[in-house]
Amino acid sequence: MSPNRSAPRRDGAERPPGAPSPSPGQATADDLAAQRAGRPRRVRRWAPRAALGAALLIVTTGCKSTAFTRLGMPVPVTRQGQVTLTLWQGSWIAAWAVGAIVWGLIVWAVIFYRKRSDRVPHQVRYNLPIEFLYTVVPFIMVGVLFYFTARDENYIDRLPPKPDVIVNVTGFQWSWEFQYPQYSVPGTSTKVTSLGQMWPSSGETVRFNLYSTDVIHSFWIVQFEFKRDVLPDHPNHFQVTLTRTGTFTGRCSELCGVYHSRMLFTLKIVTPQQFRQWITMQQALQKASGGAQ
Numbered sequence: 001m002s003p004n005r006s007a008p009r010r011d012g013a014e015r016p017p018g019a020p021s022p023s024p025g026q027a028t029a030d031d032l033a034a035q036r037a038g039r040p041r042r043v044r045r046w047a048p049r050a051a052l053g054a055a056l057l058i059v060t061t062g063c064k065s066t067a068f069t070r071l072g073m074p075v076p077v078t079r080q081g082q083v084t085l086t087l088w089q090g091s092w093i094a095a096w097a098v099g100a101i102v103w104g105l106i107v108w109a110v111i112f113y114r115k116r117s118d119r120v121p122h123q124v125r126y127n128l129p130i131e132f133l134y135t136v137v138p139f140i141m142v143g144v145l146f147y148f149t150a151r152d153e154n155y156i157d158r159l160p161p162k163p164d165v166i167v168n169v170t171g172f173q174w175s176w177e178f179q180y181p182q183y184s185v186p187g188t189s190t191k192v193t194s195l196g197q198m199w200p201s202s203g204e205t206v207r208f209n210l211y212s213t214d215v216i217h218s219f220w221i222v223q224f225e226f227k228r229d230v231l232p233d234h235p236n237h238f239q240v241t242l243t244r245t246g247t248f249t250g251r252c253s254e255l256c257g258v259y260h261s262r263m264l265f266t267l268k269i270v271t272p273q274q275f276r277q278w279i280t281m282q283q284a285l286q287k288a289s290g291g292a293q
């Protein structure tokens, strides 16, 4: 038996007995030639499969229209919500751009600076320009995100005078009352009030004044892409311009007690004409019954 037979063979290539065995970690010329020939063929075989897989993934996720580009956010029903959505999308684009650059640099370093021999590469340290770059660039990124967030927050928090509709929202354990202070019930000192449902009108600006009679609640309509705390002894306000009609669900998003999860309300965004009709109907009904419906 030749000692070559029982010795572990790293390269797997047949070598005539007595030929000098390559040192560990050093490939033979045959191996390198085989690798060089095999690589493009493997890429050519896998590239179409990878492309098909990516296309299938996109098609089969069942996303339609803008669902994919909204990145989990619902279709906004207010002008302010659209601003929030745009900020959200912009943040994702920025994150992906930074991610792509970082991954690109990692892959570049892995491929072009991989170990080729046992020789220790030239050692560098204290590269000031590089250290300056990776200190300053994150500050710039934070600054850009801060600028757009502050700009959009200022727009969303604006309370322009003379809104078209004012709604006084009172959160309590465990429901919501909506009062329309611009509309009195004829022959009484009370205002038109509804419980558990709200009718604002599309295309108009609506001011919400938020009050609580007991604990902290939070006023949340998912399609507004916005929520605001409802605090006892501290009225909160916000204003939106509604952009579409429809029926939506409002929620309390602050754990406020046993029946917090049932603290829902219906939001019916209607046309201004339907809204005035509904107000007239409520005025008549509440005049007859002497209270909220």
Ligand SMILES: [Cu+2]
Binding pocket: 171, 216, 217, 218, 252, 253, 254, 255, 256, 260, 263
């Ligand atoms: Cu609540």
